[in-house]
Structures are given as C-alpha cells and as structure tokens.
Amino acid sequence: MDKFINILRKLSDQYASKWLVLLFDLCVVAFTFFIAYIIRFNFIIDFEFNLFFKQIPFVLVAALISFLIVSSHKGVVRFTGAKDIINIIIGINILATILIVTTFLSRKYQFDVVFDIPGSIIYIHLLLNIFFLVGSKFFVKSLYRIIVTDFEEQKSVLIYGAGTSGMITYDAVSNDPKSNIKVVGFLDDNDGKAGKKINLLNVYEPDKITKEFIQKNSIDEVIISIQSIDSNRLLEITSKLFALNLKVKIVPAVQNWIDGDLSIGQIKDINLEDLLGREPINIDNPMLVEEYNNKIILVTGSAGSIGSELVRKLVRYNFQKLILIDNSESPLYDLQQELHQKGITNIECIVADIRNQIRIDNIFNEYKPDIVFHAAAYKHVPLMEHNPYEAVSVNVRGTNNVINLSVKYGVEKFILISTDKAVNPTNVMGATKRIAEMIICYQNTVTTGKTKFIITRFGNVLGSNGSVIPLFKKQIENGGPLTVTHKDIIRYFMTIPEASQLVLEAAAMGLGQEIFVFDMGKPVRILDLAVNMITLSGFRYPEDIDIKITGLRPGEKIFEELLVDGENTKPTYNEKIMIAKCKPLNNLDVKIIIEELCNLGPSTQNIAIVSKIKDIVKEYNPNNSKYDVLNN
Template sequence: MIKNYFTYYSQKYASKWLVLVIDLVSVVTTFLLAYLIRFNFTLDFDKKQLLVQVPITLFIASVSFLSIGSYKSVIRHTGLTDVINLFKSVTLMTFMAVFLVVSNRIIELIPGFTIPLSIIVMHALLSFMVLSASRFLFKALYRYVKCRFITSKKILIYGAGDSGLVTYNALVNNVKTRFEVLAFIDDNEKKVGKKINGVPVLSFKEISLAYLKINQIEEIVVATQHLDTSKLISLIDSLIDSKVKITKVPPIEKWINGELNTSQIKTVQIEDLLGRAPIQIENPNLLNEFRGETIVITGAAGSIGSELVLQLSHFDTKHLVLIDQAESPLYDLQQELHRKGKYNFTTIVADIRDGLRIDGIFQEFKPTMVFHAAAYKHVPLMEASPYESIKINVNGTKILADISSRYNVKKFVFISTDKAVNPTSVMGATKRLAEMYISCLQKESKTKFITTRFGNVLGSNGSVIPLFKKQIENGGPLTLTHKDITRYFMTIPEASQLVLEAGTMGKGGEIFIFDMGDSVKIYYLALNMIKLSGLRYPEDIDIQITGLRPGEKLYEELLANGENTLSTYHKKIMISKTRELDYDKIKSDIEALCITNRFQNNNIVLKMKQLIPEYKSNNSDYEKFDKRSKVYKKEQDTVNNQIDKTFINL
C-alpha cells in the first residue's frame, strides 16, 4: 500500500512544472545569497535596485530553462546528461544577464538597472551548485524512502565492465522493484578489490555458498557480453545447492533504443549451455542466391520448416510455396507471416505421398528450389510402424525428388539427421535410405541434390527440452531413458541457417554436416534445467531413469563407417565423403521397397538391413535379424575354415 501511494504521488506531483518552479526559486535564493556574499553578509546595498533586478533575473532564468529544457528531466534518474543541461541553462542565463547589463549601460532601457559583474559570476556558480545538489538530494531522498518502505532484492552482477555498469543503473533506478546490488563479480584481477559507485568488485572464487547465505543473495545477473559457456556452466554447477536465481542480460543489439530495461533481464536459457559458441553464418551470397526464386518448402509448419520460412521471407524471393499436411500449424504460420507484413507466399495443405497433387503444385507454381523438411521423426513411434516410416521418409522423398528432377528444379535441399549415421532405428534407417536415393538420382538429373545432416534441435516439437519443461511445470519427475545418454544439440535458427547455407554452397551430391562441438550429456542437461527453474534436485524435482526406448542410441554420430570429411570455406561446415554405392541397384531396390505391402513390417526391416549394412537395431524387436545374421555368418566362417583345413591337408 505504502509503495503504491509513494509511486503514485511521486509521479503525479513531481511534474516538470513543479521542477521549473523549484529551479526558479533556487535561482532567486542564490541571487540574494550572492548579494550577501558580495557585501560581506551586510545589507549595505540599494534595496530598491534589488527589487528591479530580482524580477529581471527571474525572467532571464525562465527563458534559459525553457530554452534548454533542463526542467524536463526525471529527477529521480538524474545523471551526467542532466547536469550538463543545467550547466547549459546557467551559462545561457549568465550570458543573457551580462549582455543586458552591458547593453543597459550603453542604451539605458531599464532605468537604474545594473548588476555588478562579480555578483553575476558568483550567482552563476551558486546556481549551478544548488540546482545540481538539489537534484541529487531528491534522488537520494527518493531512494531512501524507497528503501524504507519497499522490500529490497539483494543481487550480484557478474561483469564489472560497461555492460555491468549499465545493468547496475537499470536496476537501481527501477521504479517497481528495489534492487540492492551488493557486489560485482569479475574475472579481471585488475578490477578485483576496487569499487564502482561504492559497490565492491569481487572475484568468482570469493562467491561461496556461505557468502550467498550470509548476504541473503537472491539473484546473480550475468551482465558480461562475453562470458565463456564453460564459465556459465561452472557458475550454475557451483550454485546447484543454493536457491540463488541466475538471470542474463540480453545482447546489446537487443536493448530498447540502446538502453537496457530490467524487464529484458531473463532467466538463463538452456541454449546458453550448449557447451560451444553459437554458430553464426554471415554469407552475403545468400541475398543473391534466393533473389527472384520460387521456393517450395515441405513440412513448412514444423519446427525447422517454419523457421526456414521465416528466414526466407526476409529475402527478395519471387514466391514461397508452403506445403504441410498439418492444417492448424500451417494456418498459424500463415497468420504470423501476415502479421509481419509478408504476402508473397501460398500455403497449401497437401501430402507429399500424393504424387498427382505434388505434380499439380509444381505445374502451377514452377518452383526453382525445394527445401524438403517433411518427415516422421519420432524414433519409438517409427520403430512400431516401419511401413508408415517408409511411406513418408523414403517414398515421400522419392516422389518429391523425382518430380523436382522432372521439372528441372535448380536445387533440392534435403533435411536429414545424425540418426541416419550407423542407424540403430527404423527412423534413422529410412532417413539414410532417402539420402541414398537422392544420391542415386543425382547421377541422372540436372537438379542439384544436397543433403544437410545435423543433431537434435533445441525446442523442436517433441524434443527433450519441451518435454522436460512440461514435466517441471507438472512437478516432475523428469524422465530420462539412460543416465549416460548423450546428444549433439543446435538451436532452430542454427539448423535453418545450415539448410540455407547448404542451398547456397551446394554443387550437387554433398552431405553437409556441422562441427557441433562436444555432445551434451542429457542427465546434466536435466540437472541444469531444474536449477534454471529455481528448483533443487532431488528435493523439488526428481529424475527417473526409464530405460532406452526401442531403436534409441546411447550416443549419436555425425559420420558413418567408411565416411570422412572435406572442409568448406566455413570452418564449422564440412562435407561428408560417403562410401561408393551401386547406384543402379540401390535405386531399383529402394523403388521396390516403396511398394512393399503394409503388413510386411519384418520384410521391410530385413530389406533395409540388406540395403544398409551398418544398420544394427538397438533395444528393438528387430535385433533378432542382426543376431540371425551373426549366427549365419559364424556358421559360414566355420564351414569356410573347415574347407581351408581340408585343402591344407590335401
């Protein structure tokens, strides 16, 4: 209640006009004080002349304040700029007074009006001092009252540089919440031990759990713009047993009009803990690559597809054709593009398995580029439905690639996955088959077929991060299939940038992969998410190990057996050199696989294993085919050994 009254009355009555009146009163007071000082604090001066001088001085001061606008500043946020404006006002007032006095001596406009120059100079100095001091006094009084009646939130700021200082000012000047900054944390030993605005600078080593508890620290704001990811992870790990919240200041380019607002300080996101710097692609050739192109995007309403659409919408494309069979998400994407003022696109509800429908779309729009993101991607679901997985991931890709080739599309960019590498699941195997088919098609087509292969995408539909967030919201536990499971991660924008870059640099037949740094242990990811949510493990949220799901790997790979890489002009992007294929046989076998009966799941998997020798099922019913082949191979080896021995004896 007191807080609300204080905020209301300070905003209502501390108006700019009240500030102007106070400033004018201060000017008159200092003018009288200057007279007293000039005459040794006696009244031995002409009182009648003073009665003429005061109104004129008041008028001159009014003109100078109104001209400069120094009275318009918010007093409780007084800073250097406001002091400079006061200096300008006082300087203008002084020059006007001197000019009027000198002019009156030459041409007597105001009878009896004269002011000793010594008084004008003293008045200028006193006015500047009093006006500046009054503002800082009010600012201090405001903070004092705020401290007395508003509960403070004790925080630390990580980073004692320029960004840290801006963060400090934004926090201490916040109207709604009182922040008490107890210390800065900095890794620069030259800054440690010093003070900024009276606040000490400490090293990271000094921030112990005991320090946090004694000082009742509630939050640490990471203000530095260049904090190493490993340092951030180390900070979170060191606070795992405390209730201290960790927040982060956004990049400078995202500040509002170059100024930081406390509402922009957000909780550290899991994307900040990838264990590597975000991959940035700045290729000016992208502008020319997509200018005037008609581009088809399949799976346009999905996580990757929709981001791809949003990024392409910023280029000078001729037309975007957005295809998806998910009606509602496609409608949402359409509305989002309209909100952004984009209209050179067409949304089409269609199934990529419908060859006649897709052919009709190509005939109508005559696309020059295709980005193929439509796919079934959930490993356990596809393990139970090999036929459905083949229909979409292989046959859907085949139909789309064949039509693209028939209509002489310039480039066809296929979005694959690291699960296609040495696959252990039906889903991974179908994506590998799709890679193989478009490689075969490359040999007989004018279209440049390009594949991008990357790891898990943070925040995509059905990925682990949204699942963990939902489980945390529901009070837990977090479900984890294995404590040692690891994955490569990238953000949705990163994945989309890779696809666009592949569309630019690809010459046809390449598989592009990212240098994604080290893989991330999902168990540690879960612990960090619990911590970032302001909770503790296992007191607040537990982690439950459920066991590997059918077809799931403990770790993912970016290269298959027999593959190596070639570098590109971007150090984070490489080209996978795949093993040689018998293209004619592979192509005909995949075509035959696409017309397999839906009730022949076992036959489908057996044929996939024949086509992909490195496909070994894991934690799946289809492991029996691998074991059978191992037994058969062992029996064959035994027979061959016996034959060899017979020949030796002979």
C-alpha cells in the same frame, strides 16, 4: 493508508512542467545567492539588504539565460543521470561567467553597483548552486523511487562483470526510478579487481559466493554483464549459480541495445538458447534474395517444427508461389491462417501424403516448382523402432517419390533435411534417414537432368515437436520428476530458427552433391539440461523437482555424430558451416536393394524389414533393441 499510497502513485505518474522545473531552479539560485552573502559576511546578517535585493533580479536574469542556453529545465527529474548533471553544471558555470564578466566591466567602466558583485560571493554562489541544484534533482529522484517502490519487495542482486559493461548495467539499474533492484556488489574473475570497491560496492571473487554468503546478504539473483562471453564459459558460470539456487539474468550484446543505450527492460532472463554451449549461428547472405525471388517453392512437411519455421523465413522473400504440403490437417490450417493474417496470400496449402505418388505427381505437374525443401519425415526414435514399415514408407519410399518427381519436372534444387541420427545409426529412424541420404547421393551420380541435390544435416532442435524440451516442460508443470534415459547421455543442440536458416543457406550455396553440416560446439549433457530447466522454471533440484534415470530406450545412443566414415569436410565462407561430399556408393546395388525395401508390404515382419535396412546401411548397428540379433 492504501488510499494515500494510491494518491501518491497517481501523482508520481505525472510529469512536472518544464517551466515549473525552471522556476524551481531559479528559486534555488536566489536562495543560494542569499546564503552566499551570509557566508561571505561570516554569518552576520548586517550586510546591505538594499544592495542584495537590487542584485537578485540581475542574478535571476543571468540564471534564466544560462539555463535556457543548456535547456537544463527540459530534463525529466525522475530520470536524472550523469549527462543531466553535467548539463546543469555547465549552466551554473555559464551563470558564474556572466557574473564575473559583468563585475569586471562594472568596475572598469563604473557601471551601476547592481553589476558589481564581489568575486568571493560569485565563487561561493557557484559551489552552492552545484550542491543544491544537483542535490535537489537527486532528492526528487530518490523520493519518486521511494513512492513507487517502497511498498514493493526489493531484490538484492550481484552484477557478474566489473568492467565497462558492468558499470553500464549498474547505471541502468540505478537510474531507473521504477526499479526494485538493489545492487549489493560485483563479481569478477580478474584477481586484480577482487577485493576492491566500485561505486562503494565490493568486488568479490566468484569462489567467495557460497550459500552462507547468499543467505547473509539476502542475494536473490545475479546479472551477467560480460560482452562477447564465450558460450561455454557462460554455461559454466550459470551452472554454478543455478547450483546455489540463484536466478540468473543476462545483459544482451551491445549491438542489440536500443539506440545504443542499455535499459533495465533489456536485461533478460537467461534461457536455453544462451546455454547451447556455442555462439548462435547468424547468417546474412544477400545471395538468398536472388535465390528465392520470383521462384516457385515447394515445402513438404511444411506444418512441422522445421518446415513451418522454414516457411516463416521464406515469406520474407519475393517468391512467385509457395506450395505447402503436409498430411497433418490442423497444423497446416494454423500455419495458413498465420500467413493470411500477415497479408501473405500467394501460397497454396495442400493436404497430401508424400507416399501417394500419383497425388504428389499431380501437384508437381500443376505448379512446376523450381525449388523443393523436403522436410516431411517420421522422426520419433521409439515409435519407429516398433513401426519400421511406417518409417520406411515415409522416410524412404516417400522421399524417393519426391526425388523422382523433382527429376521428372526439372526442379532446379532439391534440399533434403536430414539428422545426425543418420550417422552410424543405431535405430530404425536414423537408418531410414541414412537411406534417404544414400538415394540423394545415388541421384547425384546418375541424373542427367538439371536438378541439384543437397543434404543438410544437423542435431537436435530446441523446442521442436517431440523433442526433450517440451517433454521436460510438461514434466515440470506436473511437478516432476524429469526423466533422463542415462546420466552421461549428450546431444548437440540448435534452435529452430538456426536450423531453418541453415537450410536456406544450403540451398543458395549448394551446387549439388554436398552434405551441409555445421559446427555445433560442445554437446550438452541432457542431465545438465534437465537441472538447468528446473532452475529456469523457478524450482530447486532436487528439493522441489527431482530427476529420474530411466535407462536407454531401444535404439538410443549415448552420443551422436555428424559425419559418416569416409565423408571429408571442407570449410565455407561461414566458419560455422562445413561441406562434406557424399560417400561413394555401388550405384546399381544400392538402387536394386532400395527398390526391394520399398516394395515390402505392410504384412512383412518387422525383423525382415530391419534386416533389409541393415543390408543397405552397413554401418547400422541396432542397439538396446530386439533387433540386436541382426548384429551377429
């Protein structure tokens, strides 16, 4: 049996010759012409066979001409669709027209009886041709689908959206001969559509989809096919479907369809980026080409999540030289090899630590960069709570080193990559990043050089090193449970490409003294994110993998903010991006106290370091940590 199946599948992989298809269609035309005669004479086979056999060659020649005109024989039968059927019908009508015209001329000018075909036979023949030719195409298509899918388990799906996009999705699924998907119905929020039928399939209200309904109809997954769906609405829909243990797929935006047509291969599994709670930020700014062409660009922290993606986007431009600095050897080497494999050689990968001022000075002196992207930082909140000296040494003293050298060597633009944790910080990491911002604001007011200082500030980055996504993935691989610190904790999220693109945009747009923030939509509840990740991984919550609430970590907030009190925003040409001005500071006091902080040695007590940080960042209020005593 298996051998027979394999033979059938091998045969199914072969495409029939177009001339074989044409010959088959002509045979159908001859057969239907015979049937038309029988019908015309009331199924009594006593008509003149000699006349029939004389007319058959003429009919076949007319059919041959008609089919060649419309090229119906060139279609791949297994992929027969609506356009192919229309083409066949046009060819059949051309055939009927030829027969009608020749019959008329034959009767008028007394041509040979071969050309004189009764009108009733022509019309019967026309209808039979439509029925048999179209039917044969769909029969072969169905037979092919049976061969390739009959021995595979079929999936029953619902299409969410009974509009134009839903119909196109239905056609894409139904017309793919290798598809093992069976559409059993539609879902739609429109009350006017609910209860009706489309292509003989029921349209259901979403509220009718219960566990009992799913079990009764053996539903496996739902394909969301709604163009320009609001991301918050998408999050709401998918959360309900996930709760029913259904798999969810989504149809991409129409502008992403290949050559304007949707194929089943483009219907993708829904992912975390689709569930950000906002529309993705897409920036297409021709200013960027002019900004980075023929420039020497230096990136610190270039091997990190943001830094490396920033580099991948920068290599699209015709820069003069790209200087990549990182103190992490292996990731920097990996990035170097990745770029070399793409043929990008005008880069320099340098293992260096931004805390070493002499070493960084030598690099600036050798390469004289035009633009500096400062992505190097310590970012892990729990670790920095226990190691405030290291947080200060990198996030404050290291940043200060790069800033001073940018001024010294006349860098055109310096872009600091900051975080929402710097806003009203409750942890050491966020407070040190806030100090880095304050140094930038200070430089903007005192520098007499040409350097323009710019800050970009954004929320959590999906998939970055040490973020919640890789942690959840690892916990899922280990069978759970997933650990969430608080059931109500919420965070803003963005993708790594979005973060990197924002930084590039800020550099091109910035004139100095700006903090670039952007509309990140509604924050995502981490508990909901954990549940969605479990479901996206093919498991059920809580039956397969559970979630454990562990309690807030030291310095952790329930929610994050994007603006410090006193920072007023104004819009830009991109509605998703806003500009805030640096909060006014007492310049002399800030400079002195930051220098005192940077001069603290490694033997200084943690509490003393954090106390000095709090003296600088007045809005810093340690939370749920041993430094809470400083709030008194």
